Amino acid sequence: MKIRTWLSLSSIALLLSLSSLAKAEWGVNMTEGVTEISQSIYDLHMLIFWICVAIGVVVFGVMFYVMFKHRKSKGAVAAQFDESVTLEWLWTVIPTIILIAMAVPATKTLVEMYDASDAQVDIKITGYQWKWQYDYLGEDVSFFSNLSTSRDAVYNKEEKGENYLLEVDKEVVIPTGQKVRFLITSNDVIHAWWVPEFAVKKDAIPGYVNESWVNVPVGQEGIYRGQCAELCGVDHGFMPIVVRAVSQADYATWLDEQRAEKEAAALAALGDYSFDELMTTGAEVYAGRCAACHGQNGEGMGSMFPPMVGSDIVLNDVEKHIDILINGVAGSAMQSFAEQLTDVEIAAVITYERNAWGNDTGDIVTPRDIIDARQ
Amino acid sequence: MTTTTAAHDDHGHHGPAKGIMRWVLTTNHKDIGTMYLWFSFIMLLTGGVMALIIRAELFQPGMQLIEPEFFNQMTTMHGLIMVFGAIMPAFVGLANWMVPMMVGAPDMALPRMNNLSFWILPFAFGMLLLTLFSEAGAPNFGWTFYAPLSTTYAPSSVTYFIFGVHLMGISSIMGAINIVATILNMRAPGMTYMKMPLFVWTWFITAYLLIAVMPVLAGVVTMMLMDIHFGTSFFNAAGGGDPVLFQHLFWFFGHPEVYIMILPAFGIVSHIIPTFSRKPLFGYSSMVYATASIAFLSFIVWAHHMFTVGLPLVTELFFMYATMVIAIPTGVKVFNWVSTMFQGSLTFETPMLFAIAFVILFTIGGFSGLMLAIAPADFQYHDTYFVVAHFHYVLVPGALFAIIAGVYFWLPKWCGNYYDEFLGKLHFWLSFIGVNITFFPMHFIGLAGMPRRIPDYALQFADFNAVASVGAFIFGFSQLLFLYIVIKTIRSGKQATPEVWEGADGLEWTLPSPAPYHSFSEPPQVK
Amino acid sequence: MSSKPNVAKSAIKHLFVALAMFGFGFALVPLYDVFCEITGLxxxxxxxxxxxxxxxxxxxxxxxxxxxxxxxxxxxxxxxxxxxxxxxxxxxxxxxxxxxxxxxxxxxxxxxxxxxxxxxxxxxxxxxxxxxxxxxxxxxxxxxxxxxxxxxxxxxxxxxxxxxxxxxxxxxxxxxxxxxxxxx
Structure with a gap:
């Protein structure tokens, strides 16, 4: 059977070409990553891969030899042996030795991965449905990181960019040449924080904290992208991770900027805002944070996500509206935005919701109202 | 399928009743086996349609056809239906047909329970499928239904899902008890344990796995039910529970479950390869011991599904080593099959083609399994398409190919006609090519970093996803050819001899083709 | 060889095994706590x-x-x-x-x-x-x-x-x- 020959040869060729393709930008193999750990995992992966290929070549080689030589149509007469103690011992002992040879480097790498001691930077990572929160311990820096790809790109209404689904509104920044420890937990369901180039993947579990670490070598500054790796609900595919590794000096500058920004935001909340300013900011916040569930035009979605248009709370009850944004709604998908948005942003989005899409209440909610409500 | 059997049946007075009530009330192992097989085929197509919806959505980046919420329902239902509705009932169907004939019994030991264990299934899956049309939608938390996504955050249909799983579990346990009781008590005189055919042996061990772990699954879903409705907190940290406990319990069931879906396949292949090699099976006793040790090991490897949950180092190492050990008995089996073929007199009828493809492709799935066992590397593989590729290689060209091989192998015995060899081979090549085009690229996209269970993906994964989707449609539609071949064989075809295959060996081949309605009314003597 | 009482006996025996395993599933809950205490999981x-x-x-x-x-x-x-x-x-x-x-x-x-x-x-x-x-x-x-x-x-x-x-x-x-x- 000619087809069979061709198929078997081409599938073997496919297997063999795997490693050469790995070098090309074809995305067929595991990344070597940028850290020592990711490199040793890659080496381990390739070692096992080649062992499997070697075993495969021997076993499948014998099979194909048999299929060509010992076929009835070629006049083969069946032998009647049905055991061989020597052979059976051999193929129990040889795999055992191979397995031990694989277990040794695997154990070594695993022990290294588990050693998170002596970290210089600690970052607490909290998974949320469907975003990540980063807290820099002892630095007073904390923020959320959301997918920044637009819904229109997802629904094919606009061109998809190079980093489609792997881009966020605010990257997590880490210094190179320092051991950064991640304390990973979750706010709701189980997520998993994964950056392939660091070979860091850890489940984020509510009520638990897991640790993992990375040490990006100096000279490897750059952007590293990853995704949530554990099914966590409807937008599981839409909560990427973007890490920017920068030099230690840049990292210090960045931390200062973050603290300055926070102060500026607090000050900004005390300022005065016109209706138009609030509406513009509100429209942006709504599109980025609310539209996914409540609809592009406030129309809501299914029975889970109520519409904004014509809603009693939006039209009449300002206090309740503010309360929902700040405290969330228990037992529903609506979470608290108190820590995710600034006072200005909360005020703006409420003002926007009360005046967009024909709601036209004329209500203006100012940042000061939010500060009061937070008390 | 057995309507023809009935027509050919020369023991008219022992024959089946007429009409629909024959199927509702039957206690005959062949009728029940037939119903199991048709049921599992319907489920295969149902789950297959869901798979094609998934692949169609993943053909290109961006959301085109369905919404993420429905995508999650599809992945969940596809997994549940294929595991519990297609693969497991198909094996039970084959056991129903073949075990009594292989051990020289007239029927199963507990015929009325047999009827009940089948008839539970349509209700269980009917209920599960109906949730698709409910307002809350079908279960959407993956077939592994990790808490708290499946408890605190679940759609209301989770309750129906729980009852469905209970019913499936009861059906499986009853089926397993029946098989154990048959094998223990109904063997022909002279058939000692070490003379039992391998399909009987592998099912014997599988049945014990089922009896051991299906109740644990029932326990897990009962705990979920209590958490959701009765205010307990087994898995809810707020009340002192623990979501990680869920995963331990689930995989304590889940890993033996994996072997439940593959051990009978080992048995089938261990019949087909010797038959078409015209040579006795190499290393019969080592096959039995290997199966038993795989079954034993399956109980102490569960946490290799949980390498990233943050287990302590020692635990992680233990489960890594234990998992690697499984490669040894599995390797023994593969080597035995190859040695059986060695110096045989080989022909390549459709069952043999599927069996050889099984050995090769299952071994590839075994290789990726070994890679996944290496805990440090698993941190990169875990929850990516590499895992999807791995378990589809062991379940589709593994379990499913073995089931199809078994159907082709035994079909002439069941209905007395040979299937169309040309069409059978065509079906094989379409399936073989389709399956590899579908699942081989998944290794690549997984290694390149695509997480599983996502409805949309980054642009660098686009090419291989498109390839996989094309393969899925080829594979999916070729199974309609299988349906056509089976129906054609039942209706007509060359009359089969009692022996059916030149190299056939075993009690089942001493019965006429088609096999009489009651298998062995007089127990045969085994030398 | 087959006889009705033996069949019934094995069926009942294995049914009890299944019931025991159902109980075992629940027993795993406290066992898990013990395991956690030992390993600090x-x-x-x-x-x-x-x-x-x-x-x-x-x-x-x-x-x-x-x-x-x-x-x-x-x-x-x-x-x-x-x-x-x-x-x-x-x-x-x-x-x-x-x-x-x-x-x-x-x-x-x-x-x-x-x-x-x-x-x-x-x-x-x-x-x-x-x-x-x-x-x-x-x-x-x-x-x-x-x-x-x-x-x-x-x-x-x-x-x-x-x-x-x-x-x-x-x-x-x-x-x-x-x-x-x-x-x-």
Whole structure:
């Protein structure tokens, strides 16, 4: 059977070409990553891969030899042996030795991965449905990181960019040449924080904290992208991770900027805002944070996500509206935005919701109202 | 399928009743086996349609056809239906047909329970499928239904899902008890344990796995039910529970479950390869011991599904080593099959083609399994398409190919006609090519970093996803050819001899083709 | 060979095995807790302990990070009063968290502790912890919640930092109704 020959040869060729393709930008193999750990995992992966290929070549080689030589149509007469103690011992002992040879480097790498001691930077990572929160311990820096790809790109209404689904509104920044420890937990369901180039993947579990670490070598500054790796609900595919590794000096500058920004935001909340300013900011916040569930035009979605248009709370009850944004709604998908948005942003989005899409209440909610409500 | 059997049946007075009530009330192992097989085929197509919806959505980046919420329902239902509705009932169907004939019994030991264990299934899956049309939608938390996504955050249909799983579990346990009781008590005189055919042996061990772990699954879903409705907190940290406990319990069931879906396949292949090699099976006793040790090991490897949950180092190492050990008995089996073929007199009828493809492709799935066992590397593989590729290689060209091989192998015995060899081979090549085009690229996209269970993906994964989707449609539609071949064989075809295959060996081949309605009314003597 | 009584006997025997395994599934719940205590899996520490007077190991200092976390359904404000303290192994310390029920209804919370590295969990000894009981707060009420602990001097030398995370869950539905009533 000619087809069979061709198929078997081409599938073997496919297997063999795997490693050469790995070098090309074809995305067929595991990344070597940028850290020592990711490199040793890659080496381990390739070692096992080649062992499997070697075993495969021997076993499948014998099979194909048999299929060509010992076929009835070629006049083969069946032998009647049905055991061989020597052979059976051999193929129990040889795999055992191979397995031990694989277990040794695997154990070594695993022990290294588990050693998170002596970290210089600690970052607490909290998974949320469907975003990540980063807290820099002892630095007073904390923020959320959301997918920044637009819904229109997802629904094919606009061109998809190079980093489609792997881009966020605010990257997590880490210094190179320092051991950064991640304390990973979750706010709701189980997520998993994964950056392939660091070979860091850890489940984020509510009520638990897991640790993992990375040490990006100096000279490897750059952007590293990853995704949530554990099914966590409807937008599981839409909560990427973007890490920017920068030099230690840049990292210090960045931390200062973050603290300055926070102060500026607090000050900004005390300022005065016109209706138009609030509406513009509100429209942006709504599109980025609310539209996914409540609809592009406030129309809501299914029975889970109520519409904004014509809603009693939006039209009449300002206090309740503010309360929902700040405290969330228990037992529903609506979470608290108190820590995710600034006072200005909360005020703006409420003002926007009360005046967009024909709601036209004329209500203006100012940042000061939010500060009061937070008390 | 057995309507023809009935027509050919020369023991008219022992024959089946007429009409629909024959199927509702039957206690005959062949009728029940037939119903199991048709049921599992319907489920295969149902789950297959869901798979094609998934692949169609993943053909290109961006959301085109369905919404993420429905995508999650599809992945969940596809997994549940294929595991519990297609693969497991198909094996039970084959056991129903073949075990009594292989051990020289007239029927199963507990015929009325047999009827009940089948008839539970349509209700269980009917209920599960109906949730698709409910307002809350079908279960959407993956077939592994990790808490708290499946408890605190679940759609209301989770309750129906729980009852469905209970019913499936009861059906499986009853089926397993029946098989154990048959094998223990109904063997022909002279058939000692070490003379039992391998399909009987592998099912014997599988049945014990089922009896051991299906109740644990029932326990897990009962705990979920209590958490959701009765205010307990087994898995809810707020009340002192623990979501990680869920995963331990689930995989304590889940890993033996994996072997439940593959051990009978080992048995089938261990019949087909010797038959078409015209040579006795190499290393019969080592096959039995290997199966038993795989079954034993399956109980102490569960946490290799949980390498990233943050287990302590020692635990992680233990489960890594234990998992690697499984490669040894599995390797023994593969080597035995190859040695059986060695110096045989080989022909390549459709069952043999599927069996050889099984050995090769299952071994590839075994290789990726070994890679996944290496805990440090698993941190990169875990929850990516590499895992999807791995378990589809062991379940589709593994379990499913073995089931199809078994159907082709035994079909002439069941209905007395040979299937169309040309069409059978065509079906094989379409399936073989389709399956590899579908699942081989998944290794690549997984290694390149695509997480599983996502409805949309980054642009660098686009090419291989498109390839996989094309393969899925080829594979999916070729199974309609299988349906056509089976129906054609039942209706007509060359009359089969009692022996059916030149190299056939075993009690089942001493019965006429088609096999009489009651298998062995007089127990045969085994030398 | 086959006989009816034997068939019935094996069926019943295996049915009991199945029932026993159902029970075993439930028995795994307490077994898991024992397993966690032995291995320190995910850093659970259970129950109060008697205060032990250790010889304080002044030769080294361990940094203890105290982190407050909240579950999704928990609207309270919750924070650690000190984010980080240093102690010598064997030295007893009291630390505090501050919780504030910002909602308009009385609620009961349960803090779930977790320690990392997990290896350190078995060396952490607490005589008092707000996580040992449910903590009720009336609407608008705030309070300081304390924990008294030490880290045993047997702590392996290579562990220099221990992180203790407390996640606050809304436990109102699991609370003793009398306790909630007492709030008013």
């Amino acid at each position: 995910n850093g659970k520490v259970t129950g109060t302990v008697e205060k032990v007077d250790y010889t304080v190991d002044t030769s080294r200092t361990v940094t203890v990070q105290l982190l407050a976390s909240k579950n999704a359904e928990m609207p309270w404000r919750f924070m650690a009063l000190q984010e980080q303290i240093d102690l010598h192994p064997g030295e007893w310390k009291q630390i505090g968290f501050w919780a504030s029920n910002t909602t308009a209804s009385d609620m009961v919370s349960q803090a779930v502790p977790s320690i990392t590295p997990a290896r350190a969990a078995e060396y952490v000894q607490k005589t008092e912890c707000f996580c040992f009981q449910q903590q009720p707060l009336a609407a608008g009420e705030s309070k300081q919640m304390n924990m008294v602990f030490t880290i045993s001097p047997e702590l392996p030398e290579d562990i220099q930092t221990v992180s203790m995370v407390y996640t606050l869950f809304d436990a109102t539905e699991f609370a003793d109704p009398e306790k909630v009533a007492k709030l008013n």
